[in-house]
Amino acid sequence: MMPIPPIYPLWSTQTPPIYPQDRDPTPIVPVGCPDPHSPQEAHTPLAGPPPPSLPPLPPVTRLIPALRPGSIPHTSPPPARRRRRGAAMAKQYDVLFRLLLLGDSGVGKTCLLCRFTDSEFHPAHISTIGVDFKMKTIEVDGIKVRIQIWDTAGQERYQTITKQYYRRAQGIFLVYDISSERSYQHIVKWASDVDEYAPDGVQKILIGNKADEEHKRQVAKEQGLQLAREYGMDFYETSACSNLNIKESFTRLTELVLQAHRKELEGLRTATAPPELAQLEEDEQQTPGGNDNPKNCWC
Numbered sequence: 301m302m303p304i305p306p307i308y309p310l311w312s313t314q315t316p317p318i319y320p321q322d323r324d325p326t327p328i329v330p331v332g333c334p335d336p337h338s339p340q341e342a343h344t345p346l347a348g349p350p351p352p353s354l355p356p357l358p359p360v361t362r363l364i365p366a367l368r369p370g371s372i373p374h375t376s377p378p379p380a381r382r383r384r385r386g387a388a389m390a391k392q393y394d395v396l397f398r399l400l401l402l403g404d405s406g407v408g409k410t411c412l413l414c415r416f417t418d419s420e421f422h423p424a425h426i427s428t429i430g431v432d433f434k435m436k437t438i439e440v441d442g443i444k445v446r447i448q449i450w451d452t453a454g455q456e457r458y459q460t461i462t463k464q465y466y467r468r469a470q471g472i473f474l475v476y477d478i479s480s481e482r483s484y485q486h487i488v489k490w491a492s493d494v495d496e497y498a499p500d501g502v503q504k505i506l507i508g509n510k511a512d513e514e515h516k517r518q519v520a521k522e523q524g525l526q527l528a529r530e531y532g533m534d535f536y537e538t539s540a541c542s543n544l545n546i547k548e549s550f551t552r553l554t555e556l557v558l559q560a561h562r563k564e565l566e567g568l569r570t571a572t573a574p575p576e577l578a579q580l581e582e583d584e585q586q587t588p589g590g591n592d593n594p595k596n597c598w599c
């Protein structure tokens with residue numbers, strides 16, 4: 301029979317002895333360190349004289365690259381790798397640029413994106429945190445256009461982050477929900493933020509989403525058209541749920557961006573490398589959100 305160990309209350313100042321049966325047979329090895337008990341990792345001393353002492357390491361001046369506003373978060377590949385990947389992608393597209401989805405929380409920005417890139421619709425609302433993106437290549441007027449579509453969080457608290465992405469967009473969707481008068485009224489505020497933070501000449505279109513919810517409609521189609529006219533924008537009523545005008549609206553904004561950058565795109569067919577209006581930052585497989593988790597963020 302094993303002796304019964306004494307009970308040590310939590311408030312006891314006495315250190316309890318370690319009984320052999322209490323010892324953890326597996327030593328704790330910090331993650332990332334070689335396991336000193338693993339035969340493969342065992343350290344074998346080198347034969348011969350001890351190695352000469354190494355020169356002192358230079359002082360570490362910067363461990364983490366500074367993140368400029370609107371720059372690529374720390375997950376982005378180094379420039380050389382990006383260039384190589386750009387070259388590898390060269391055969392697959394003629395031009396690359398970036399579109400941004402803006403609008404109140406819950407208007408359906410993520411659903412529009414998922415419907416367009418993956419032909420999927422998610423009935424649950426999981427709020428985007430910060431920003432996320434997906435990519436898709438489409439052909440417009442015989443030009444293969446690779447588009448990065450950035451999905452931003454509609455919630456007020458993320459707007460300091462999301463505004464940093466405006467300035468690198470070539471095209472912007474301003475999205476409201478036809479069943480929410482409030483989201484329609486807020487378009488004025490979104491448009492004024494775009495004027496303030498996005499580059500001159502950025503292309504915009506207005507989207508009234510959830511057009512399938514006719515019974516809940518609070519914003520007449522005419523109101524959408526009127527607002528779009530005031531801002532000089534194209535207008536679409538869409539439904540991510542029933543796949544109404546999704547391809548049409550994404551293709552239209554792409555066309556507008558192409559038209560706006562016609563000069564830069566001249567000689568496209570003779571160019572050796574595709575012009576990149578936006579830098580190719582990551583391919584889909586490597587986005588933190590990936591294509592599997594559209595709600596992950598880069599913030």
Ligand SMILES: Nc1nc2c(ncn2[C@@H]2O[C@H](COP(=O)(O)OP(=O)(O)OP(=O)(O)O)[C@@H](O)[C@H]2O)c(=O)[nH]1
Nearest residue numbers: 405406407408409410411423425428454539540541
């Ligand atoms: N009926 C209907 N529901 C939609 C449509 N688009 C989105 N929804 C629903 O609206 C809710 C919000 O959609 P999201 O795409 O997550 O909204 P969001 O604008 O990305 O929201 P944030 O990430 O918080 O900014 C979800 O429950 C969706 O299923 C649509 O076209 N029709």
